[in-house]
Amino acid sequence: MLLTFARNQEKAIAVWLKNFILTMQEFFLFSVRAFISFPKVKRYWRDVLDQASICGTDSIPIVLVSAISIGSLLAIEVGNLLEDFGAKTMLGRSTSLTVIRELGPLLMGLMLSARFGSRNGAELGAMQISEQIDALRAFGTDPVAKLVMPRLVAALIMFLPLTALSDYAGLQSAAYMAEHYHRLDPGIFWNAVYPRLAPKDFVVGFLKAPVFAIIITLVSSFNGFSARGGTAGVGRSTIKGIVVSSGLVLIANFYVSKIVLENM
Amino acid sequence: MIELREVSLKYGDKEILKNVSLTVRDNTIKAILGPSGVGKSTILKLMLGLIKPNNGQVIIDGTDITNMKESSLYSIRRKMGMVFQGNALFDSLTISQNLGFFLRENMKLPEDEISRRVTEQIQFAGLEGYEDQLPESLSGGMRRRVAIGRALIFKPHMILFDEPTAGLDPVSSKKILSLISSLRHNNNLGAVIVTHIIDDVFNVADCVAVLYQGEIIFDDVTEKLHEAQHPFIRSILSDKILEQ
Secondary structure, X not given: OHHHHHHHHHHHHHHHHHHXXXXXXXXXXXXXXXXXXXXXXXXXXXXXXXXXXXXXXXXXXXXXXXXXXXXXXXXXXXXXXXXXXXXXXHHHHHHHHHHHHHHHHHHHHHHHHHHHHHHHHHHHHHHHHOOXXXXXXXXXXXXXXXXXXXXXXXXXXXXXXXXXXXXXXXXXXXXXXXXXXXXXXXXXXXXXHOOOOOHHHHHHHHHHHHHHHHHHHHHHHHHHHOOOOHXXXXXXXXXXXXXXXXXXXHHHHHHHHHHHHXXX | OEEEEEEEEEEOOEEEEEEEEEEEOOOOEEEEEOOOOOOHHHHHHXXXXXXXXXXXXXXXXXXXXXXOOHHXXXXXXXXXXXXXXXXXXXXXXXXXXXXXXXXXXXXXXXXXXXXXXXHHHHHHOOOOOOOOOOHHHOOHHHHHHHHHHHHHOOOOOEEEEEOOOXXXXXXXXXXXXXXXXXXXXXXXXXXXXXXXXXXXXXXXXXXXXXXXXXXXXXEEEHHHHHHOOOHHHHHHHHHHHHHO
């Protein structure tokens, strides 16, 4: 009986592994198709503008809220900690590094994974279920060029200014908290920020924007295209898209920081 | 002309089609009849190259499309129009935008020619006054007519219908069937109709293939269906008589 159980488990693992490898292969080909459709960007510029508005301008409120809250909290907590060591004047330095290198881009990535990624997954999933994607193919339109490439181009363009906005809002809120909560002179705060920031700090932060744009757009769109099984299937594929892209954003965040900081 | 030569298809371990061979000649209406879930719609997707068979060949106007690249298939697909079972209209676009969508997308036609063709299809489908409505505000029969109009706007040689009357009331079904009949008379079009409704076959089809358990068990002119001896065909024919 134990042997049968072990064999069944072995079989289940083999099937899971095979499906995983096949999915990875499909995802790779899907990503390649999205990138090789880039020359068609001129033809689909209206779609790019629409998507830029959805993932860019419409995302400003959520990016601002998350950046302001994390910048404020960071200033309060780090300020309390530095006060114990009599190093409160270093508050600007520590918060600016954390916000610009890590938390600004990371929070923006997670927020956009939820907002932009879920929209992609649900919209493309619904199109898949209702055969609209098959209709595009049947009438001679490449659905990846029409639906995915504009999303990818828009995300690549818009994630950079959103990162800048997230950094700016995070730093401004930290400065506000430093002045009003910790009674730190703004001059001291900003003096600890600007002269000490090195180019690599910006490279780390801003390199994450295109990486996150690629991860979020491709993972959520791929899951939308893979939706099966009616409305419940759309729900499943959307959730899968958000969970996987958020996880990958966290992993990519770590590796981009590690690679850039070790090599610059 | 569309030909399927000994086509087999599997989804996982499930064998959907077993050595299916079919020919659809130009200017004829061919029905593919069979119970739900037997792989009828799959045959239409094979004809369009939307899915690839495990074995066999799919030949469109003498060109083997079985292993053709997706980018090369687009020009072949434009020879055929497809009416999906759920219509597959773009729900965020108006009726006239839906009709003109693929013309704008794939053909470099002047805007006034596109408008002319859209108006022509609106009139053909009897949808005057609904041009600026979204698909969700139309009835099932009207949406089906828009889907037919969208398939016709390219002026294809052949039109593929996936369950054209499924889910429609008897009046709408009758309108759709007369629309299909008129296509051949007025536009010289061929058609493939996938259906599980035997009345549709007798109403519009010149010839019929019956798909049962992944195999073609009958393929001849519609009138000869009555002479078929296969138990499944006898049972569906007797059901029809009972219905009458």
